[in-house]
Structure formats: structure tokens, C-alpha cells
Amino acid sequence: MDKNRGEIVDLIVYEVGKTKIDAAVELDRTIEYIDQTFAEAKKLTENIIGPDTHGIKSKFGHFYRVPKGVGVSISPFNYPINLAMSKIIPALVMGNTVVFKPATNGSLLGAFLGNLTIGVLPDGVFNTVTGRGSEIGDEIITNKEIDFVSFTGSTRIGQRILEICPSKDVVLELGGKDPAIIFDDSDLEFVADQIVSGGLSYSGQRCTAIKSVLTTNEIADKLIPTLVKKVEALKVGSPLDDAFITPLITESSAKFVESLITDAVAKGGKVLTGNKIERNLVYPTLIDNVTKDMELFDEEPFGPLIPIIRVKDFDEAITIANNSQYGLQASLFGKDEDQLFEIAKRINTGTVNINSRSQRGPDIFPFIGVRNSGFGVQGIVDAIYSTTRIKGIVVNKR
Numbered sequence: 001m002d003k004n005r006g007e008i009v010d011l012i013v014y015e016v017g018k019t020k021i022d023a024a025v026e027l028d029r030t031i032e033y034i035d036q037t038f039a040e041a042k043k044l045t046e047n048i049i050g051p052d053t054h055g056i057k058s059k060f061g062h063f064y065r066v067p068k069g070v071g072v073s074i075s076p077f078n079y080p081i082n083l084a085m086s087k088i089i090p091a092l093v094m095g096n097t098v099v100f101k102p103a104t105n106g107s108l109l110g111a112f113l114g115n116l117t118i119g120v121l122p123d124g125v126f127n128t129v130t131g132r133g134s135e136i137g138d139e140i141i142t143n144k145e146i147d148f149v150s151f152t153g154s155t156r157i158g159q160r161i162l163e164i165c166p167s168k169d170v171v172l173e174l175g176g177k178d179p180a181i182i183f184d185d186s187d188l189e190f191v192a193d194q195i196v197s198g199g200l201s202y203s204g205q206r207c208t209a210i211k212s213v214l215t216t217n218e219i220a221d222k223l224i225p226t227l228v229k230k231v232e233a234l235k236v237g238s239p240l241d242d243a244f245i246t247p248l249i250t251e252s253s254a255k256f257v258e259s260l261i262t263d264a265v266a267k268g269g270k271v272l273t274g275n276k277i278e279r280n281l282v283y284p285t286l287i288d289n290v291t292k293d294m295e296l297f298d299e300e301p302f303g304p305l306i307p308i309i310r311v312k313d314f315d316e317a318i319t320i321a322n323n324s325q326y327g328l329q330a331s332l333f334g335k336d337e338d339q340l341f342e343i344a345k346r347i348n349t350g351t352v353n354i355n356s357r358s359q360r361g362p363d364i365f366p367f368i369g370v371r372n373s374g375f376g377v378q379g380i381v382d383a384i385y386s387t388t389r390i391k392g393i394v395v396n397k398r
């Protein structure tokens, strides 16, 4: 991949609309992921239990990891290399074969990755199948030869896969509605920067993007002017001109974001900035006074749209986070780290970030989604586990 850097970066830019810089970051992160997977796999050791321990007499139990067999990797459009390789590489390194179904908008990259393996891996070990998920997805998932599936994408498709997959051995990374809860006004410049980069990088098309801001009236009134200023300074346009806000992956994605704005405004939401859409280019939009009756309250826009939800106290913010249909990540901002640590324990999401935007990396960390956000665990070590099973051989000494 490193040798083919120029072509891969260009494909990311042209196929999914990232800037060159973001594409290069994704590629570097992926190469590191691959290196770390090899390093972690080498650390696996056989576990030998007995004799003369745990009351065991004259028995040796040898327990070690073996590949599960044939894995299916299905990736979304937004990190077409990283989220594909984070499934494919652990599976291959541990001795499985893989059927890879890239996102429809990401198929050129998928085909390119397939071509890279020709002559490097034996035929049939790594297989790329492109096509629309709605047309070929069921055929792949229900194939009896498939031993396990790793899927990243929308909650709707993930839940269907769990329902129809015969092996029931499925890891799912799904949607999110990661809240940022702001507990005090000690450094609102920093908080606003985190909300902008966390919520709006790659135009909000990230599962771990900050997808709502929750705070009290007093803090919101101080935060909003700084936040609006920073959002209005963002460059909007083409990834080829290194704009920060770039067109969404499809026009229908932009229409969905528009419908969330329209619904929120009709129910009393106040547009602070944005609400301008040109085909699939959505200007970054902040909406204040978002309430429970609005779709935006708990829907994932997957676009540059951040709701501000005013709460009467922080217990209400925690309740909102815990009652969300999603449970991927949350971020807490404030100066009393010990207090935030205690609050983090009460928040029921896969991960809680203290004084940082929500994010998946570093990739060595386990990555977990609860409720509609996932099933199973990803991350370098956990992916090694989920693509293997423990095999035991017990030798009885006579």
C-alpha cells in the first residue's frame, strides 16, 4: 500500500471526496494498523494448563487460537481503506480467507486493493466482490460457506445481517449519536475547537462525530458566539481546493440532512448558521433549542449538522445520553477530571472521552458500540480474537 500511495490517495479523493491530506492520514493510519496487527498476532501464545495446578492431575490442556475459516468483510464509504483493512488484515493474518464487499461508493478502491494482492497471496485467499449491497448483500451473507461476518455501516443493514446470517458469528459497528456534554465554561475556546473538528471533519460523515451538544442555558449562551464564529470561518467547497466542508457522498444524503433541518425548524429549532444546500454540498449548520420532539434530537444526520440541546441540569444530559437509541461514544468537557471520571462511569456508551472529542483511535484501543451502535468489539487485538476461536487439545498421561 505504501508503494502505491499516490494512486490510493487519488482514488480516495475522487471516489469519496476527501481532501488529499485526509486521504493520506487514512492511508498512514491503515499501514500502521497492518504493522500493529502483525506485532500483536506474534504475541499470541499457547496456554498450557496443568498438571498439578487447579486440582488437575495427569492432564495437559493445550489451548491456542485457530482461524474460523471464511470471513466476510463489509465496509462503509467513509473510511474506504481503513475500515476495510481493519477487518481484512486481522482475518488474513490469523489464517482465514476473506470475501471483501466494499461500499458501492468505494468499489474502485476495493478493486484496487484486490489487484494489489494478486501474485502476493495464493488465489482464493482474498476475494473482492463489488456491487450494490441491496442486490448482492443477502446472497453473500446467507452463503453457507461463510463462517463469520464483520460489518461496518448503518444500523438498519447491520441489524438485517444479524437476522439472516446463518453462522450468527457477526461483529457489527453501526451508527452513532455521540453527545458532547459541556460541564463548565472554563475553556470554551478549546471546547468549541473540539466540537468543530469532532462534529464537522469530513463534513460530519464519521460514526464517532460529535452529533449533539448538551449543556445548560448559562454555558450555551457563552459557548454559542465562539462556536458560530469558528463554524462560519470554515472553508466550504471542493476537496480539490482543500475545503474543510465538502460535498456529501450522495445527493440523497444531503436531502436527508435537509429534512432534519426542516423538521427541527418547523418545531421551533433556531438556525444559528448554515441551512444552505447546493446539490450534495451542505453548509455547516448549527441548530439551537433542539428538543425531544424533533427528529434531529436522536437521529444521525451523517452530515455537517449539529444540534444544541439545552438541559436543566447535568442529570438530564446523562439521561438523554443513556436513553439514546445509539451508544457508541460520548465526550465530557470540564475542569474537574475526577468528577468527570465518575460521571463517565454512569454513561452507557461503548467509550466515554474526557476532555476530547469522540474518536475511534488509537486503533489499539477496543472499539465498542452498545444498543443500536454495535455488536461485538473491534480494535487490533479484539479483531484478532473475533476472527479466531480457541482450540483445545487435552493430553491425558497414563
Ligand code: NAD
Pocket: 074, 075, 076, 077, 078, 079, 083, 101, 102, 103, 104, 131, 132, 133, 134, 135, 136, 137, 138, 141, 152, 153, 154, 155, 157, 158, 160, 161, 173, 174, 175, 176, 206, 207, 208, 300, 302, 328, 369, 373, 374
Ligand atoms: P450502509 O449501511 O449504507 O453501507 C455499508 C455497507 O453495507 C456497504 O458496503 C453497502 O454496500 C453494504 N450493504 C448495503 N446493503 C446491504 C445488504 N442488504 N447486505 C449486506 N451489505 C449491504 O452505510 P454507509 O452509508 O456506507 O456508511 C454510513 C453508516 O456507517 C453510518 O450509519 C455510520 O455511522 C456507520 N459507520 C459506523 C462506524 C462504526 O465503526 N461504528 C464507522 C463508520 C461508519
